[in-house]
Amino acid sequence: MPTKSIKIVVEGGNAKPGPPLGPTLSQLGLNVGEVVKKINEATSQFKGMTVPITIEIDTSTKKYEIKVGVPTTTSLLLKTVGAEAPSGDPEHKKIGNLKMEQIIDVAIKKKPQLTAKTLKAAVKSILGTARSIGITVEGKDPKMVVKEVEQGKYDDLLTKYEQKWNEVEG
Template sequence: MPTKTIKIVIEGGNAKPAPPLAPTLSQLKLNVGEVVKKINDATSQFKGMSVPVSIEIDTNTKKYNISVGIPTTTALLLKEAGASEPSGDTAHKKIGNIHFEGIIKVAIMKKPSMTSKSLKGAVKSLLGSAHAIGITVDGRDPKELVKEVDEGKFDEVLNKYEEKWNGGLE
């Protein structure tokens, strides 16, 4: 079965039946409106964020499969903090605050693309990212929390989410 794969990056829930997507889909004799609607439905949870999308098309049957990637760590942290862009001056300007459990939520979403073997390691990595873009966690500098994670002060909270982490996203 000959297949064609189209890879695009769109704003979550906001794909449009316009170039470059529309001409490519039309060329493959697919219903552009239907495909765009399915992409928007599949990416709606990532509204306002850039999301990688892959469309695999069987050129004989015209059947297709849409795979949605995961937005960048920065985009997820910014959304969680309700901010639009990184600080640029993290020492003097904080752009938002996230609860510790928000960091865990982002870690679980990013698990497929993270190299961390444990939830604790992923959380520490995301705390570093939050610090780098000017986000506080529970009103504190994320660097302080990394030390506390190492000391075991968040083990109880982390243990609540361990099953989700180990079980993946499904």
């Protein structure tokens, strides 16, 4: 059974039948409207975020499967902080502040895509992204918070979330 994979990034719950998706799907003989509707249903919980998806198509039977990835770290952080876009000047212009629990939550959601082996390492990675887009954490520059994580300040909190981290495939 010949299969074809289409990888594309769409806005959660708002995929459009236009290019590049529509023409590609119609070339493969699929009902573009139906596929787009299913993509929008599958990505609806990520409204307003960019979401990677893969469509696996059996070219002989025209059966397909939609696999939804996890939005980018930037998208997850922006949604969590309630901002539309990253700061153009993260050093001087902040777009919001998050609690450490929110950073841990983003780290857990991103686990399947991260190379981090531990929750602590994942949190430090997420803090780096937060800093680069103008988000403070616990009212501080995320670079300071990384130092505090390394010093063990958040060990009790991280231990509380270890179980959740370990339950996620990755």
